[in-house]
Amino acid sequence: GNSVTQMEGPVTLSEEAFLTINCTYTATGYPSLFWYVQYPGEGLQLLLKATKADDKGSNKGFEATYRKETTSFHLEKGSVQVSDSAVYFCALRGAGNTPLVFGKGTRLSVIA
Amino acid sequence: NAGVTQTPKFQVLKTGQSMTLQCAQDMNHEYMSWYRQDPGMGLRLIHYSVGAGITDQGEVPNGYNVSRSTTEDFPLRLLSAAPSQTSVYFCASSYLLDTEAFFGQGTRLTVV
Numbered sequence: 422g423n424s425v426t427q428m429e430g431p432v433t434l435s436e437e438a439f440l441t442i443n444c445t446y447t448a449t450g451y452p453s454l455f456w457y458v459q460y461p462g463e464g465l466q467l468l469l470k471a472t473k474a475d476d477k478g479s480n481k482g483f484e485a486t487y488r489k490e491t492t493s494f495h496l497e498k499g500s501v502q503v504s505d506s507a508v509y510f511c512a513l514r515g516a517g518n519t520p521l522v523f524g525k526g527t528r529l530s531v532i533a
Numbered sequence: 534n535a536g537v538t539q540t541p542k543f544q545v546l547k548t549g550q551s552m553t554l555q556c557a558q559d560m561n562h563e564y565m566s567w568y569r570q571d572p573g574m575g576l577r578l579i580h581y582s583v584g585a586g587i588t589d590q591g592e593v594p595n596g597y598n599v600s601r602s603t604t605e606d607f608p609l610r611l612l613s614a615a616p617s618q619t620s621v622y623f624c625a626s627s628y629l630l631d632t633e634a635f636f637g638q639g640t641r642l643t644v645v
Contacts, residue, residue: 457634463638463639464537464623464636464637464638464639465576465623465625465634465636466635466636467633467634470633510575510576520566520578520581520591521566521578521625521634522578523568523575523576523577524575525573525574525575526575526576
């Protein structure tokens with residue numbers, strides 16, 4: 422079945438540091454890939470997405486590229502801010518009527 | 534624009550009690566789903582629906598029932614609460630399967 426594996430947290434970075442959160446997936450066919458973010462006490466919200474190989478999703482300075490050859494969708498940001506502190510979830514939606522499948526989440530803490 | 538509304542936000546139940554978690558969306562989305570979020574486990578799918586009158590089981594359906602009599606509402610019923618059902622529950626909806634999923638604020642349930 423479809424599955425997502427993302428790096429274990431927590432990740433603690435200083436402000437303006439470079440961020441990478443690794444995400445790899447297993448799926449048949451051509452899934453759509455997503456990154457969701459959960460701020461403290463809130464529900465999840467979509468951060469970015471990519472629907473086909475080599476697509477790059479981007480939003481709020483975050484980027485991720487859909488790499489079919491390595492089945493990866495790593496999240497990156499060049500310079501993190503304290504306000505980026507949150508839990509980040511990688512997710513995929515497979516072909517057909519299949520629901521979203523989430524990774525376990527990575528907690529990011531950014532300190533000033 | 535309310536989006537996805539979950540009630541209640543917090544609930545404490547005794548073992549064996551039953552209750553219904555409410556979820557309503559005002560975006561005319563066909564697709565709705567329920568997840569539970571547990572530490573170190575990410576989000577796991579309980580049940581989902583691709584339209585009124587159609588529901589299906591997710592990864593962890595035991596102990597939960599759902600129905601979808603209208604497009605707007607997708608309640609989750611706990612038949613006989615158990616301490617293992619202590620969790621944060623999220624409802625989500627989307628217009629199509631490949632479009633952004635919108636999440637409610639969550640219901641924090643404690644079973645004692």
